[in-house]
Amino acid sequence: MSMEQATSMPCPPDSLWVLTDLIMEYMCCRFHAELFPMNDPTSILPDINIPAKMVCEADRMSEILAQAHRNPEPAILIMESGEVIAWYLPAAVSQYNQVGFILEDITEQS
Numbered sequence: 282m283s284m285e286q287a288t289s290m291p292c293p294p295d296s297l298w299v300l301t302d303l304i305m306e307y308m309c310c311r312f313h314a315e316l317f318p319m320n321d322p323t324s325i326l327p328d329i330n331i332p333a334k335m336v337c338e339a340d341r342m343s344e345i346l347a348q349a350h351r352n353p354e355p356a357i358l359i360m361e362s363g364e365v366i367a368w369y370l371p372a373a374v375s376q377y378n379q380v381g382f383i384l385e386d387i388t389e390q391s
Contacts, residue, residue: 303328308339315347338375345373 310325319325327336356369 300330303331304335304339307331307336308343311340311343312346315343316350341375342373 307325307327314325327339331339357365358367359365
């Protein structure tokens with residue numbers, strides 16, 4: 282990723298966190314678009330530096346978060362102060378990626 286492509290990110294352009302910031306920014310835009318549909322879909326296009334698999338996961342998570350926001354389930358733990366401390370979101374991460382991350386960890390350790 283070049284410095285020019287990452288200069289609008291909140292972390293330094295040479296940081297390992299640049300991709301995380303790009304994904305976060307995209308997910309925020311997707312989540313907002315899910316909650317408040319808009320006429321201009323080009324405003325939520327992912328950055329070209331985000332791998333396609335990550336874009337698919339971000340789309341999935343954004344959709345599920347928006348569904349949960351619109352229809353909160355009883356699987357939310359809230360502190361007395363009103364802060365949400367746990368939110369169970371079934372299927373927020375695809376089963377493929379849940380298993381894939383575990384398998385990658387196992388193969389790297391052996």
